[in-house]
Amino acid sequence: VQLVESGGGLVQPGGSLRLSCAASGFTFSNYYMSWVRQAPGKGLEWVSDINSGGGNTYYADSVKGRFTISRDNAKNTLYLQMNSLKPEETAMYYCARDRGRGRREYDYWGQRTQITVSS
Numbered sequence: 001v002q003l004v005e006s007g008g009g010l011v012q013p014g015g016s017l018r019l020s021c022a023a024s025g026f027t028f029s030n031y032y033m034s035w036v037r038q039a040p041g042k043g044l045e046w047v048s049d050i051n052s053g054g055g056n057t058y059y060a061d062s063v064k065g066r067f068t069i070s071r072d073n074a075k076n077t078l079y080l081q082m083n084s085l086k087p088e089e090t091a092m093y094y095c096a097r098d099r100g101r102g103r104r105e106y107d108y109w110g111q112r113t114q115i116t117v118s119s
Contacts, residue, residue, distance in 0.1 A: 001025040001108045003095050008113030015085050015117070021078040021095030021110055029053070029073040032098040034106065035080045037091040037115075046104060047093075048080065085117045 007019040019035070035047040048069040049058040057069050068081040078095050093113050096106040 001097065003097065003108055003110035005093065005095055005110040005113040008093060008115045010116045010118065011085055012119050013085065013087055013117055016081070016083045017085065017115060019080040019082070019093055019095075019113060019115075021080075023076045023078065023095075023097075026097070028071075028076040032100075032102050033071060033078045034096045034098055034104060035069060035078075035093060036096055036106075036109075037089070037093045039088070039091040042091075045091075049098070049102065049104070050078070051102065082115075085115070087117045089115065090117050091115060 002024045004022045005019060011017050030052055032049060032051050034049045036044050037047050038044050047060055047063055048067060050069045050071055054071045066084045070079045093115055095110040097108040099105050099107040
């Protein structure tokens with residue numbers, strides 16, 4: 001199993017970024033997937049989930065209305081579109097495979113990608 005994130009970087013407050021997570025080594029379409037982040041000096045924070053088919057999505061209140069999770073099962077890729085980014089969202093962002101079908105029981109994590117929101 002491999003999860004490889006990309007798309008991180010430096011963005012100004014109010015800006016946008018799109019993260020991708022390329023999955024391999026398992027049947028991607030069978031699994032719920034999540035995005036999780038960790039700000040400097042803080043614990044892990046769940047950001048968003050998507051069910052295996054992509055029809056149901058879930059968001060932390062802090063990102064609702066600004067972030068959009070999606071997936072392309074034909075390309076084995078998970079996405080996170082992030083708009084109106086805030087400085088406090090500077091963090092390492094991880095994609096994670098949920099073996100618990102929505103219970104957020106993560107068994108594989110990506111290598112992470114850094115997002116820095118700063119002017």
